[in-house]
Amino acid sequence: MAERITVGSIDYSLYLVTGRDLLPVGKDYLETLEQSLQGGVTVVQIREKNADTAEFLKIALESQTICRRYKVPILINDRIDIALAIHADGVHLGQTDMPVSMARSLLPKGSIIGVSCNTKEHIQTAVEDGADYVGIGAVWGTLTKALTSPIIGVRGVGEMLKSLDGTGVRAVAIGGIKSTNALRTLHGTISTTGHALDGIAVVSDIMNSADPLASARSLSSTIRAFKSYSAQVPSASSVLSPEHTAESIKTSVSSLLGIIKSLKPLVHQITNTVVTNQSANATLALGASPIMATASAEMEDLSRVSGALLVNMGTVTDKEGMLLAGHHANLHRKPIIFDPVGVGATTFRRTVANELLNAWQASVIKGNAGELGALANSEEVKARGVDSVGKGFADPASFVKQLALKERCVIILTGITDYVSDGSTVIKLDNGHELLAHITGSGCMVGTCVAVFCAAAASTVEVRTDKKLVDGDMLSGAIGGVLAVTVASELAAARPDVFGPGTFLPALIDELYNLTPDKVIEQAKVEVIE
Incomplete structure (x- = not known):
């Protein structure tokens, strides 16, 4: 009998849960198992929900022989007797299975015990009971088993991981994870305290392959x-760091403006009906090309050719298109700018925003205090329709930094003063003119301009990697989009032909068109405050 694997030496990175019922027609189970180990599976859990004891034992022994050949630990789902019979490396227990303490008393010393968890309370109990790892799920919808608990979602896993801080208990995510969402799962589940998953558990993406x-x-x-x-x-997604100066940020932003005018990136926008024409004109004025498309059937093709995606929730009549657009943008490593317009106004909008942010990873989230407060479930600010009411956040810099860590992206808090953070750096921007508040869709225009600048930032990357969902300096892209509108607004308001909102809007489009890198450097009021 080969030596059993010790708890401390386990690599949970790619955790395979078997399911013979998922095998393609004519595909052999043991062949699939061995090929998966050759491909990099690091832990195997044998799950046989419908097999009798004799069949389960036979499958477990045959599986163990292969796993031992590759020095990969083998765990048994639920069945302590099977684990004891084959001298398995450990077991995985569900919430209705044998308690960890009793399983520990029956199994040999050093056996690995994992527990399925769907809530923070489950995790806390597993830690107290002495589990070695927890399986957190379901993260996504899954067809491999009937779900008896709610889907947690990628962002929910991050909150649960904080319960493991300082415990030494390892964590894997499970439930609907596959190659198309693996990176999103790993990236999006990191907690605000920096706690990351130790691995992902996969079933159908391997067993059904x-x-x-x-x-x-x-x-x-x-x-x-x-x-x-x-x-x-x-940190989230930026190459900037606290030691950078306001001048270096201005230089980076002005450089992106030059790239926009040179490359003329295509920017896909799903936006509200009130501002579609205005946003398209702003895109053209900066030098980029807009495509305003909402049909679900177009999303995969558009993700290949566009430089960035803007999802604006002003009119939520095309949720399916938003879901698919973000999904394909993530797959093709294109920046996604999410503008949760009026998210705090109704339960429906909050539900949709949550669904979107669990389905795909945003690169930048832009909103006013009321909108971002609603996303963060903050009681500090309130929303009235699409507007904020009250004094705003007492410490906006800390708020945007914490929300950036939570959402794993760049956050833009718009207002009289704008704050931008990637979870590490916080930038304060003090440009803008009061006339922006007197035209419809000025905030939506900011989202459009951020998408344009982020498309330029992503286009500067020569080599794409599997390390990040988006390559490129998204923090500079976010800052650039804000400054484009706010600097242009000051230039527009100062023109002698502007007398109020009616003449200000066309002048604003003109000044976006006439914006140059030198004007950005000269006019931008940028302060690195953290």
Whole structure:
């Protein structure tokens, strides 16, 4: 009998849960298992919900022989007797299975015990009971088993991981994870305290694959690249750091403006009906090309050719299009700018925003105090329709920094003073004119301009990697989009032909068109405050 794996030496990165019922017609189970191990699977859990004891025992022994050949630990789902019979490395228990303490008393010393968890309370109990790891899920919808608990969502996992801070208990996410959402899962589940998953558990993406070797290899490559990157760069998505000066930020933004005018990126926008024409004109004025498309059937094709995606929730009549657009943008590593217009106004909008942010990873989220407060479930500010009411956040810099960490993206808080953060750096911007508040859709125009600048930022990356959902300086893109509108608004308001909102709007489009890198450097009021 080969030596059992010790708890401390386990690599949970790519955790395979078996399911023979998922095998393609004519595909052999043991062949699939061996190919998955060759592709990079690091832990195997044998799950046999419908097999009798004799059949389960036979499958477990045959699986163990292969796993031992590759020095990969084998765990048994639920069945302590099977684990004891084959001298397995451990067991995985559900919430209705044998208690951890009793399983520990029956199993050999050093056995691995994992527990399925769907709530913070489950995790806290598992830690108290002495579990070695927890399986958190379901993260996504899954067809491999009937769900008896709510789907947690990617962002919910991050909140739950904080319960493991300082415990030494490891964590894997499970439920609907596959190659198309693995990076989103790894990226989006990191907690605000920096606690990350130790691995992802996969079922159908390998077991149902005609080429399990390639499927496992693809997942393993994504995991390794992400972990390597995360160890080096704990912040969200920027190359800027606190030591950068206001002048260096202005230089970076002005450089992006030059790239926009040179490359003329295509910017896909799903926006509200009130501002569609206005946003398209702003895009053209900066030098980019707009495409305003909402049909679900177009989203995959558009994700290949566009430089960035803007999703504006002003009129939520095309949720399916928003979901698909973001999904495909993530797959093609295109920046997604999310503008949750009026999210605090209704329960429906809050539900849709939550669904969107769990379905795909935003690169930048832009909103006023009321909108971002609603996303963060803050009681500090209130929303009235699409507007904020009250005094705003007492410490806006800390708020945007914490929300950026929570959402794993750049956050823009718009107002009289704008704040931008990637979770590490906080930038304060003091440009703008009061006439912006007197025209419809000025905030939506900011979202459009941010998308244009982020498209330029992403276009500067020569080599794409599997490390991040989006390559490129999204913080500079976010700052650039805000400054484009606010600097142009000051220039427009100062014109002798502007007498009020009616003459200000066309003048604003003119000044976006006439904006130059030198004007940005000269006019921008930028302060690095953290």
